[in-house]
Amino acid sequence: MSDVKLENQLSPAFPKIRIITETITNFVGFIVLGVLFWLNDYFSWPTWAFWILVALLVLGLFGAIWSMIEPKLLYRNWSYQFNDEFLQLRYGVFTKEWVTVPMTKIQSVSTSQGPIMKRYHARAIKVETMGSSHTIPALEEHVALELREKLAIYAKLKEVDE
Structure with missing residues (x-):
């Protein structure tokens, strides 16, 4: 396919959301690594363990x-x-990926929203087919809800009462 962009993009808040999420993850990882360095020093682990930690x-x-x-x-x-x-x-x-999902193959469409995405009024959309699932990582909340409804209509999905 050509290298032409498609007409819709992610929420402009996506980079902020992703950076905050990754920063929290990195912070926790570095705390665990710090504890491992302390354990290495406290229990006098072998030299090779220190180099693995480095x-x-x-x-x-x-x-x-x-x-x-x-x-x-x-x-x-x-x-x-x-x-x-x-x-x-x-x-x-x-590596550029182009994915085309036929509406007739869509089995479910769902949205998700964690606390960071909620702060920025964004949601992720997950589209599932028989063999795979595809996620649009962050859309503005109203766009995500509208897209979910339109995809459900186009795919002729029946909503189940919970």
Whole structure:
């Protein structure tokens, strides 16, 4: 396919949401790594254990730096569009992925919202087919709810009372 962007993008808050989530994850990881360094010192583990911890620290630092860059790149490279026949997704930083999901194959459409996404009025949409699932990571709340309804109508899904 051509390298043309599809008509819809993620929520502009996506990079902030992703950076906050990754920062929390990195913080917890570094705390665990700090505890492991303390245990290494307290119990006098072998020298090879120290070097493994140093390697994990270096990898963690590179990961933390990448987690600050990646969300902006993902935001620029994520787009989607839909009509009554197909849902098309385009994403990827280093390898570009084009996914076309026929509406007739969609079995369920759901939205999710964690506390950070709630703060920024965003939701993720998950579209499931028989063999796979596809997620649009962050849309503005009203857009996500509208998209969920339209996809359900196009896919002719029946809503189940809970």
